[in-house]
Amino acid sequence: MSDSPAAPVPSVGAPASKLGLVLKVAAFVVVAVSFLYLERVPSGLLWPMRVLFALSVGYLLYRLACWIRRTTINGKTVVFSLILAAMMYGALYLICLVWVKLMSAKDDSLTTVQTTSLTDKSRRGVNAQLSGDSPVIFDAEVGWVHRAGYAWKGHSVSPQGLRGTKVYPETAPDPDRRVLCLGDSFTFGYEETDDQTYPFHGEQLKPGTEWINLGVCGAGLTQALLQYRKNGRTWGGKYVVIGFMTNNNKRTVNCFRPFVSPDDPMTPLTKPYAKFADGKFSIEPNPYQSLDDYKRMLADEAGEIAKLYQLDYFTWSNQRGATNPVVRTVKYLWERREMDRNLDLLLNRPLPESHLKFRPGDDPYGVSLWHPKSPGFQANARVFDLFYEEVEKDGRVPLIVILPSALDVEERAKGKPAKHSALLAHFREKGYRHFDFLDSLAAKYPSEEMKKESFYVNTHFNGKTNRFLAEEIIKAFEMP
Structure with missing residues (x-):
């Protein structure tokens, strides 16, 4: 009798192996979802997700330990x-x-390619500066100021270099009724006509007051301080508005505007900048001290830009930083998926608003400028401290006004905290008179109206928003 083939013996390990694979895949999925999408999970499901996350991590560690034990070294x-x-x-x-x-x-936030030449728009802007056909004029101390008597696209600059056509007496008839307004294009009132800026509305709301508009398009906080020192103090007055738009944190520490906005034809110029390095704060002078420097730049763009990169602290460190594509990818995904915020949710600890990272978009400096321990944040805070202190020493009343970008407004409508919360905390700690205009808008308008179209022409406030801003400033100053 021939031997019949033996019946196959059922494998006990096969089902267990399949189950183990399923459990490992499930554990990986739970961990991935927890880090990538936990903020989207309904609050009622957060605790079950925390338990699942803990079990998944524990299981994966257990499987790793088993694998190590089985491995022959x-x-x-x-x-x-x-x-x-x-x-x-x-x-x-x-x-x-x-x-x-x-x-x-x-997404420019991923690129670390160093610029070696001007864009066509920047080059055109430099040539306009040299020919005298630009809305701004080179200033060795401030960087640039608006060209007196110039007008373009509904924007006028008075013979005194102020926004609008009104001419003010150099000595205030009543210093207690004069307000100095310093800041960037939001203060200047860019994209709106002369009669729709917030200083203009301030004069209409408080007849008999004078609101001196010293705003400079494209300027940063460091320039606003230097503008006050050079061109602001002479106007006298009791009140000083320090306007700060949230995207300006990078301008504070930037020495060459095209590094931040390469396609801005109005102000492709160098400027003074703040620096906080090795624990030391300083305001560095304008790298270019004459128009001849710009002629030299046009003759050797690559050489001049390379020199400016060495001065521009955060651009330089960014270029030196994430050159490894793996590191850049991980950092990018970590930030974009708000993994630090999800980690806080997993650990059931309060959400520090600094963890709600700034979306850099085309910002070459990344998210670190809003972190309270970063040199960029420290530089911004020190300039604010210096500015506020000098205004008070001059016997005037300072007011810091934080102005939101359209993205800030849209993020608030989604219930997200302000990216600049650490800066507001600094102001509160110092006892500075200030307000966040984003809070004012959120208090006045329902969430469905908190959108770009409600408050902006394009990227700057419309007349209605500027009028409301003037109302809030008057209220904050408690002007009689």
């Missing part, structure tokens, strides 16, 4: 593991490199 295994790890890293490196190259075209 010898020279060949170590060498093979190292070679395999190197090959896997090489593949990951190439994937991230391609991804960064493709995404850099859509």
Whole structure:
């Protein structure tokens, strides 16, 4: 009788192996969802998700420990593991490199390619500056100011260099009724006519007062301080508004505006800037001290830009920083998916608003400028301290006004905290008179109206918003 084939013996390990694979995949999915999407989970499901996350991490660690116990350590295994790890890293490196190259075209926050030449718009702006056909004029101390008597596209600059056509007496008839307004294009009232700026509305709301509009398009906080020192003090007056738009934190520490806005033809110029490095704060002078420097730039763009990169602290550190595409990809995804915020949710600890990261978009300085421990934040805070202190020493009443971007408004409508919360905390700690206009808008308007179209012409406030801003300033000053 021939031997019949033996019946197959059922494998006990197969189902267990499949179950183990399913559990590992499920655990990875839970961990990934927790880090990437936890903020979207309804609050009622947060605790179940925390429990699942803890169980998943525990299970993955257990499986790792089991694998280590089963593994026989010898020279060949170590060498093979190292070679395999190197090959896997090489593949990951190439994937991230391609991804960064493709995404850099859509999101400038990923690129670290150093500029070597001016854009056509910047070059045109420099030539306009040299020919005298520009709304701003070079100023060695401030960087630039508006060209007196110039008018363009509904914007007028008075013979005194102020926004509008009104001419004011140099000595205030009543210093207690004069307000000095310093800041950038939001103070200047860009994109609106002369009679729709907030200083103009302030005069209409409080007849008999004088609101001196010293706003300079494209200027940063450091320039606003220097504008006050050079051109503001002479106007006298009791009140000083220090306007600060939230995107200006990078301008404070930037020495060459095209590094921040390469396609702005109005102000492709160098400027003084604040610096906080090695624990020391300083205001660095304008790198260019005459128009001849700009002629030299046009003759050797690459050489001059390279010199400015060495001065521009945060641009320089950004170029030196995330050159590894793997690191850049991980940092980008961590920020974009708000993983630090999700980590706080997982640990059930209060959400520090500084964890709600600034979306840099085309900002070459990244998110760190809003972190209270970063040199960029410290530089901004020190300039505010200096500005506020000098105004008070002059016997005047300072008021810091934080002005939101359209993105800030849209984020508030979604219930997200302000990206600049650490700066507001600094003001409260110092006892500074201030208000966040974003809070004012949120208190006045329902969430469905908190959108760009409600408050902005394009990127700057419309006349209605400027009028409301003037009302809030009058209220904050408690003007009689």
